[in-house]
Structure formats: structure tokens, C-alpha cells
Amino acid sequence: GQNIDQPTEMTATEGAIVQINCTYQTSGFNGLFWYQQHAGEAPTFLSYNVLDGLEEKGRFSSFLSRSKGYSYLLLKELQMKDSASYLCAVRDSNYQLIWGAGTKLIIKP
Amino acid sequence: DAMVIQNPRYQVTQFGKPVTLSCSQTLNHNVMYWYQQKSSQAPKLLFHYYDKDFNNEADTPDNFQSRRPNTSFCFLDIRSPGLGDAAMYLCATSRDASGSYEQYFGPGTRLTVT
Numbered sequence: 001g002q003n004i005d006q007p008t009e010m011t012a013t014e015g016a017i018v019q020i021n022c023t024y025q026t027s028g029f030n031g032l033f034w035y036q037q038h039a040g041e042a043p044t045f046l047s048y049n050v051l052d053g054l055e056e057k058g059r060f061s062s063f064l065s066r067s068k069g070y071s072y073l074l075l076k077e078l079q080m081k082d083s084a085s086y087l088c089a090v091r092d093s094n095y096q097l098i099w100g101a102g103t104k105l106i107i108k109p
Numbered sequence: 110d111a112m113v114i115q116n117p118r119y120q121v122t123q124f125g126k127p128v129t130l131s132c133s134q135t136l137n138h139n140v141m142y143w144y145q146q147k148s149s150q151a152p153k154l155l156f157h158y159y160d161k162d163f164n165n166e167a168d169t170p171d172n173f174q175s176r177r178p179n180t181s182f183c184f185l186d187i188r189s190p191g192l193g194d195a196a197m198y199l200c201a202t203s204r205d206a207s208g209s210y211e212q213y214f215g216p217g218t219r220l221t222v223t
Contacts, residue, residue: 041217104149
């Protein structure tokens, strides 16, 4: 079966750095997405990786290792507004998007 | 500026009473998706349309139907809602189903079944 694993919950301090990991086992690979979802709201797109390496976008960076079936989202200079769930999603060989259940990130002052 | 619009934002229906949720988009995207999301769970894809081509997920119950009368609009019909159908329903669009094209989500409709 296809599976996306992420930690259920993480806690970090305002101003710090946090890394949210995602491991996947899917039928093929055609890209990995990270989305942010605030409580009660819709997911919003953060990043896309299809090749190995690091993609940087402001305070957020996303890394991919296809051989390890692994990605992480790195959030720097954490702000209170970054409190949200972060969902990892992988596009498989049929171009279906397989979603993780998300990591709830709690930011403390 | 709204790009993916869902109405209503909150819907209360009675057990077994049909309900229709609507979604519209101003992005002129080819693909439209309907997801069901329950608390602390991954979004579950119910169906998607590539233009007019309808794609039903294998495990989507027959109780759920969808219509896409034109590029801009898509509807989700729940014929006989059960208590287990209470969830957030998310509509999303993308320019294409492949490549780096991300999905744009509407604000969702939270469905309560009494």
C-alpha cells in the first residue's frame, strides 16, 4: 500500500528553527508537495520538490531525497502565525496525490 | 480576488436529507477535485474532473455524486447523509494533474449532520 508518515505534533519556540520530517512509500514518484493548513481553514501551497536537494523560499525550505523516500520542511525564525498543520503529499506514478495526515506545529512564545 | 469559492461555508443537514455543496473557480483550471477531511486526518480524495472527464475514487461511497456542468462550477451531492459524513469538504483546482502544478483550495464547507 501507499503510505506517508509524518509526526503527529511538534512544539517549538518563537524565533527558533524547526524541521518537520516526511517519509513516504508510494507506487512511483512524480513530485512532493508541502502545504500549510491553519485550523478550520483550507490547505495552502508551500513548496514542491521533484529533484533531490534543497528548495529555499524565504523562511521556509524543503528538502528531498528520492532514494531514501524522505523529505523535510524547515521553518526558520518561527512566528506565532506559523502555528498550523503541515501536510506532506506525494504524487505517485498515476499522478494521484497521496496525502499525509499532517504535523500539527505548536509555537510557544 | 477570490479564486476558489465554496458555498455555503457551513451547512447543517438532517440525517438522510440530501444536500448539495457548490464550488466555483475563476482560475480557468482544467482539473477540479473534491476532498473530504475529518479532524486531524489527511484529505481524502472523493472525485476529480479533468475537463469533463469524471474520475471516481474506488472507495468513494455511492452516496456521493458529483457534477461539473462547465469549467467554472462543480457540485458535490450527498444523497442520504449519515452521521459519518460530517466533515469538512474541500474543493480544489489545478491547471493540470501532472508536473509542478499545485492545487488551489477553496475555504471549505463544514458539514454537520443532525
